[in-house]
Amino acid sequence: MRRVTRPVKAGNIAIGGRAPVSVQSMTKTDTRDVAATIAQIKELQSAGCEIIRCAVLDEEAARKIKLIKAGIKIPLVADIHFSSKLAILAIEAGADKIRINPGNIGSDLKVKGIISAAKSARIPIRIGVNAGSLEKYSGRQRHESAAVTAKKMVKRAVSFIRFFERNKFEDIVLSLKASDTLTTIEAYTRMAKECDYPFHVGVTEAGTVSGGTIKSAVGIGTLLHSGLGDTIRVSLAGEPLEEIRVGYGILKTLKLRDKGVDLIVCPTCGRCGVSLFPIAEEVERLVSGISRPLKVAVMGCVVNGPGEASEADFGIACGKGMGMLFKNGKVIKRVKEENLVEELMKEINKLKS
Amino acid sequence: MRRVTRPVKAGNIAIGGRAPVSVQSMTKTDTRDVAATIAQIKELQSAGCEIIRCAVLDEEAARKIKLIKAGIKIPLVADIHFSSKLAILAIEAGADKIRINPGNIGSDLKVKGIISAAKSARIPIRIGVNAGSLEKYSGRQRHESAAVTAKKMVKRAVSFIRFFERNKFEDIVLSLKASDTLTTIEAYTRMAKECDYPFHVGVTEAGTVSGGTIKSAVGIGTLLHSGLGDTIRVSLAGEPLEEIRVGYGILKTLKLRDKGVDLIVCPTCGRCGVSLFPIAEEVERLVSGISRPLKVAVMGCVVNGPGEASEADFGIACGKGMGMLFKNGKVIKRVKEENLVEELMKEINKLKS
Numbered sequence: 001m002r003r004v005t006r007p008v009k010a011g012n013i014a015i016g017g018r019a020p021v022s023v024q025s026m027t028k029t030d031t032r033d034v035a036a037t038i039a040q041i042k043e044l045q046s047a048g049c050e051i052i053r054c055a056v057l058d059e060e061a062a063r064k065i066k067l068i069k070a071g072i073k074i075p076l077v078a079d080i081h082f083s084s085k086l087a088i089l090a091i092e093a094g095a096d097k098i099r100i101n102p103g104n105i106g107s108d109l110k111v112k113g114i115i116s117a118a119k120s121a122r123i124p125i126r127i128g129v130n131a132g133s134l135e136k137y138s139g140r141q142r143h144e145s146a147a148v149t150a151k152k153m154v155k156r157a158v159s160f161i162r163f164f165e166r167n168k169f170e171d172i173v174l175s176l177k178a179s180d181t182l183t184t185i186e187a188y189t190r191m192a193k194e195c196d197y198p199f200h201v202g203v204t205e206a207g208t209v210s211g212g213t214i215k216s217a218v219g220i221g222t223l224l225h226s227g228l229g230d231t232i233r234v235s236l237a238g239e240p241l242e243e244i245r246v247g248y249g250i251l252k253t254l255k256l257r258d259k260g261v262d263l264i265v266c267p268t269c270g271r272c273g274v275s276l277f278p279i280a281e282e283v284e285r286l287v288s289g290i291s292r293p294l295k296v297a298v299m300g301c302v303v304n305g306p307g308e309a310s311e312a313d314f315g316i317a318c319g320k321g322m323g324m325l326f327k328n329g330k331v332i333k334r335v336k337e338e339n340l341v342e343e344l345m346k347e348i349n350k351l352k353s
Numbered sequence: 354m355r356r357v358t359r360p361v362k363a364g365n366i367a368i369g370g371r372a373p374v375s376v377q378s379m380t381k382t383d384t385r386d387v388a389a390t391i392a393q394i395k396e397l398q399s400a401g402c403e404i405i406r407c408a409v410l411d412e413e414a415a416r417k418i419k420l421i422k423a424g425i426k427i428p429l430v431a432d433i434h435f436s437s438k439l440a441i442l443a444i445e446a447g448a449d450k451i452r453i454n455p456g457n458i459g460s461d462l463k464v465k466g467i468i469s470a471a472k473s474a475r476i477p478i479r480i481g482v483n484a485g486s487l488e489k490y491s492g493r494q495r496h497e498s499a500a501v502t503a504k505k506m507v508k509r510a511v512s513f514i515r516f517f518e519r520n521k522f523e524d525i526v527l528s529l530k531a532s533d534t535l536t537t538i539e540a541y542t543r544m545a546k547e548c549d550y551p552f553h554v555g556v557t558e559a560g561t562v563s564g565g566t567i568k569s570a571v572g573i574g575t576l577l578h579s580g581l582g583d584t585i586r587v588s589l590a591g592e593p594l595e596e597i598r599v600g601y602g603i604l605k606t607l608k609l610r611d612k613g614v615d616l617i618v619c620p621t622c623g624r625c626g627v628s629l630f631p632i633a634e635e636v637e638r639l640v641s642g643i644s645r646p647l648k649v650a651v652m653g654c655v656v657n658g659p660g661e662a663s664e665a666d667f668g669i670a671c672g673k674g675m676g677m678l679f680k681n682g683k684v685i686k687r688v689k690e691e692n693l694v695e696e697l698m699k700e701i702n703k704l705k706s
Contacts, residue, residue: 132661214602218574249567308485
């Protein structure tokens, strides 16, 4: 059961409420370089990125938000640290949402200044409490348990929320990220009992594409499966497009979004008479542009293949020399091994017309 | 809280009880090819594979188990379909465990024959109920809900268990896999209420390495986080070693095993002055052989890096030209950018001596 949250809006994208869980990413360009930043965001939005965040490190970057926004279609979130002035400039430049850690802005008065600017601009604020930022304030110890760190994160987030509420601001998204997955899961789980603000969920600094995918899928996946999470960001040290691919992969796995092809591939065993992995990877590549939800199976065995993958919309079962093409659980054609992928794609492409 | 299960033993590896969650894989060679199969298993056991399964398709394959076992160190599971004769031959050839779907063996009498052979050899049997095998028996419909399919899987598994118990056999491991992750999660979750036999957990036919990692990490990760799972297999259409890497990745993420390095890498943002991903990937490669548990951080920013990654045992924070090396949360050295990785590895390697 998905947690009931009160919706906020970043530009035209709703976060929380009944809105689908959205997928976001962060640019890895210098925000002051407008052309490079727009180019990266355009690539991301084509891949399905729904909200983009840019780091705002100085006044020039804050002012450039206006130009960047003119070149893109999705809402832009300004990521601010240490400075209420930068936050206010970013809001004035048209940011659709800002992300701050109220604990590093300097003073309550300065945070009030940001709140007041966001209120005038009618944009939401994400309050981001990262485990890494706890040290100075909450005396976090090295190697303390996930539960202890998570409690400190929640306590800090609650105190920020109360401050925002006292200042009549409730247009809030919350995040409680840690690079430790268990801490992340624990923090959001505890926080869910404290408020109904929507959650931005992610495991921070998760790692490279290969390692970070595992941590992110376990952490974000576990939380979403338990009903928590309104927007997600997969943090990977790699191509930003990978963050979008993995983000949708997690959501598709849990049937929270149904974008594109779900590929079922048998892992092969002694039963398999063909070299299946290159075939599967070719199919994966060929269907990667399809945004319509489809189940496609690539099986290594004509005996069990069609039965095992009968829930697939389309599939091939590969045998030595000959294979089978199946559709909606029924074998529709026997095909020469070398033509299997081509015949499969022909069937799939018929859908488009 | 981990589910309390009754332990069984496959060779020298305990499954269930207080045993650590073990990582297994399946060979992708022709089992009759003894040399190729042993070579693949040796590679897998060096990478940490703790139990290996081989498909047994004919009598020759069943008999070859004896020779394969002589060349390897880890327990071998014979994977049998359709034939009690093959199961009994595999047991006679020294299999440490067998995996069957009692529903496709042909008759109760034949299943009894397998039970009796396993009992004499004192080896466990994994009862594997796959969603894909339900069609013929339980009238599974295409596109039926995860909950409905899961219920049918559990009902079928319970009836098999009762049959085994009536035949005085309780040396059982259970699996309930589906290529659909939600169905898999639901099936194990329901099954946990029905018995205390240990679970072999996996998402079947999960996909290629990139796509299958996501499904497996979400499915296996969610189950393990809820306390379910005694041994795992990640099914990937790719190099078998990838199954081991991802398997340990999931277990490390949830702190269920502590093999090797946990890499924290910041995903970079406009703040990052260096090209961090190649550095992170180089570090990942250099530490991949270390089996001692360590947290290593690769951060893109000298301002926030050491603080954000203060829980790391070792780390580098990269800046333009100069970076910092930190250890146990404290900066120990300023280092030229080009020497950062070398200096980091020097510090890590000191641990070995």
